[in-house]
Amino acid sequence: MIIFIAGATASGKTALATILAKQLNTSIVSADSMQIYKGMDIGTAKETDEILGVRQYCVDMISPKENFTVVDYRNVAEKAIIDIESQNKTPIVVGGTGYYISSLMFEMSFGFGTNKSSDIRMDIEQQYNNNGIDALYSELERLDPDSANKIHKNNTRRVMRALEIVKTTGIPYSKQDPTDKYIRDDILLYILSSSNRAKRNDRISSRVEYMFQRGLQGEVESLISSGVEFDMQSMHGIGYKEWQGYFNGKSSLDDVKDLIKKNTRSYAKRQDTWFNNKYEIAKFIDVEDQNDLTIDKIVQEISNYNIK
């Protein structure tokens, strides 16, 4: 069996997973696209294994100067899962990056093994930089009309990717495996959700305040001075990208703080729509309802599941 705990930011995933991991004497696999980066701790609300008292996989794995993709994630996370299971333990995957969670749950093709640095890819990017998206979109309409139909023209990143896939593999993007084929049938998925938007927003605010207290500014400064730049993938994370204006002298510290709060709120909303609509097997736990959150109840459910 494998347990997944997902949910929007500030829903208390880590706390719940930690208690559960201790009870089950097992380890955690993080599914978080930002905690993967070394040196990005405060802004990602990362905790050390020592503080949690639980071993975490897939945290602090790569330099903030490197790129990282879902497929990279899936590779390392699958190894982590195998490692935990080889100790006869039940892995607990915890995180807010829905895409990463899906990559472990469904059989996904991710572009049939295309190579991200192929000539075709370079050529497409070149064309986009020179002529914009129109011609590329028309080409996609010709080669893979189904995808063109589903992908909005303004979503240039997806338009280019779809085009790259048909052109390099000959198979349309729209023909990839459907995302309803589960990799295994012993999955237990809990989604932490909030029935009270105002309360969650308050939690987000105090979480951001806490990050500032812990020295978020210093963390960003030391990333910058170690050569990390704002156009790198890692710096697109919330809590980091917002500092650009401050270092340009265009915005105040309060501006930065408010922006981070706002971006976190809308991120949580995006997570909601993902988690609410993607998984039929999900069991929802309302974090505003203490009865729902009772750990005994969850442990009971897990052991019932094992008997089945």
Next chain:
RNA sequence: GCCUUGGUAGCUCAGUUGGUAGAGCAAUGGACUGAAAAUCCAUGUGUCGGUGGUUCAAUUCCACCCCAAGGCA
């Protein structure tokens, strides 16, 4: 007490030479197959401060009142 300028969407404001109104931001919903904390899409009814008056018709014009900011006493 008097004068001036305001009162329109959650906020900042525009506008209607009289035919019940629209931008930005915020907010809300949605999509997601190798950048996903990314990327993208969709959504604007609000006693136009209140009460009367003029008018076929008032948020718009008139009168009085209330509130806010500034000025004079």
